[in-house]
Amino acid sequence: MDFFYIGVMSGSSLDGIDIALLKQDDRSRLLATHYIPMPEDLHAELLGLCSSGADELARAAIAEQKWCRLVAQGVQTLLQDQNMVPAQIRAIGSHGQTIRHEPSRGYSIQIGNPALLAELTEITVVSDFRRRDIAAGGQGAPLVPAFHEALFDDNKDHRAVLNIGGFSNLSLIESDRPVEGFDCGPGNVLLDAWISSQLHESYDKDGAWSASGKVDSALLEKLLSDQFFLTKGPKSTGREVFNLGWVKHHLFQSKTLAPEDVQATLLELTALTITDSLKSAQPITRELLVCGGGAHNKALMKRLAELLPDTEVSSTEKFGVNPDWVEAMAFAWLAHCCLEGVPANRPTVTGAKGRRVLGAIYPA
Numbered sequence: 001m002d003f004f005y006i007g008v009m010s011g012s013s014l015d016g017i018d019i020a021l022l023k024q025d026d027r028s029r030l031l032a033t034h035y036i037p038m039p040e041d042l043h044a045e046l047l048g049l050c051s052s053g054a055d056e057l058a059r060a061a062i063a064e065q066k067w068c069r070l071v072a073q074g075v076q077t078l079l080q081d082q083n084m085v086p087a088q089i090r091a092i093g094s095h096g097q098t099i100r101h102e103p104s105r106g107y108s109i110q111i112g113n114p115a116l117l118a119e120l121t122e123i124t125v126v127s128d129f130r131r132r133d134i135a136a137g138g139q140g141a142p143l144v145p146a147f148h149e150a151l152f153d154d155n156k157d158h159r160a161v162l163n164i165g166g167f168s169n170l171s172l173i174e175s176d177r178p179v180e181g182f183d184c185g186p187g188n189v190l191l192d193a194w195i196s197s198q199l200h201e202s203y204d205k206d207g208a209w210s211a212s213g214k215v216d217s218a219l220l221e222k223l224l225s226d227q228f229f230l231t232k233g234p235k236s237t238g239r240e241v242f243n244l245g246w247v248k249h250h251l252f253q254s255k256t257l258a259p260e261d262v263q264a265t266l267l268e269l270t271a272l273t274i275t276d277s278l279k280s281a282q283p284i285t286r287e288l289l290v291c292g293g294g295a296h297n298k299a300l301m302k303r304l305a306e307l308l309p310d311t312e313v314s315s316t317e318k319f320g321v322n323p324d325w326v327e328a329m330a331f332a333w334l335a336h337c338c339l340e341g342v343p344a345n346r347p348t349v350t351g352a353k354g355r356r357v358l359g360a361i362y363p364a
Contacts (some may be wrong), residue, residue, distance in 0.1 A: 164294025
């Protein structure tokens with residue numbers, strides 16, 4: 001039987017909201033998409049909520065209402081464009097917006113008001129995907145490796161899928177073992193933060209500014225000494241660890257550098273932490289499929305290919321899957337798994353003590 005789902009993803013880059021319409025039968029097929037740029041005031045408030053501040057509980061409640069209403073409008077627009085009505089959609093899988101992620105302290109917080117979203121759209125909403133995995137002793141992240149396995153496992157060995165959003169995470173796919181995966185470290189988050197602070201640009205288009213600078217080996221060594229990079233998975237991370245303050249702390253201890261050299265060094269940090277993690281966890285990787293916003297960073301993709309000379313590095317477009325929409329598709333699929341009672345976490349990824357059905361259901 002065919003089911004239609006909508007997946008909603010608002011990532012750690014905070015640049016916008018991805019909404020994907022999925023047809024789910026024996027496989028997942030992307031039918032249509034809609035993108036909502038994040039309004040500047042909401043972006044600033046969500047970024048502010050990633051660290052402690054005054055009246056943050058009330059601010060979070062108000063921010064998630066604004067976020068939720070944006071999503072509801074986007075869902076309605078998508079359905080209108082496809083000549084569909086809410087009753088045709090089995091569920092919306094909404095990740096919400098992560099504002100804190102500290103599994104070592106037993107929590108990960110996503111805001112998104114799924115109850116309000118169900119009211120506004122008249123569609124069942126599945127949300128709160130991380131908490132059950134954390135309750136079972138896991139990291140609650142990354143959640144996409146199980147979907148990567150479902151989407152890209154065609155019984156070929158030595159494949160990996162790399163998602164580069166604000167943070168980077170790997171899924172390791174071998175036909176004779178369960179999928180493995182973990183966060184590698186910062187993806188775009190430091191690159192975006194640094195260029196914003198220096199040039200007031202939201203991101204480094206094509207990695208052009210990074211490419212104009214030179215890597216500073218002393219700064220790179222300091223950055224790579226962070227404890228996160230010295231530990232093996234299961235592991236996940238967030239803005240609590242890697243942020244503009246983290247960069248400035250290391251810069252304070254370094255010689256004065258040209259801003260573009262800092263950017264080049266941050267790109268090298270992203271590339272090295274990805275490739276070092278991959279080589280350590282899966283020494284033979286014939287194919288690396290890249291998705292997320294980082295797939296469009298030409299300088300980063302070039303550097304990954306240089307660091308992995310024996311691996312074919314390409315975007316998921318090779319499989320006919322637009323790299324911008326893989327994560328939104330994943331949350332539509334996670335909603336399907338929840339309603340079907342299918343465990344969607346992977347203990348080999350998160351470290352949970354067993355497989356669990358993920359998500360809380362808010363009926364239409």
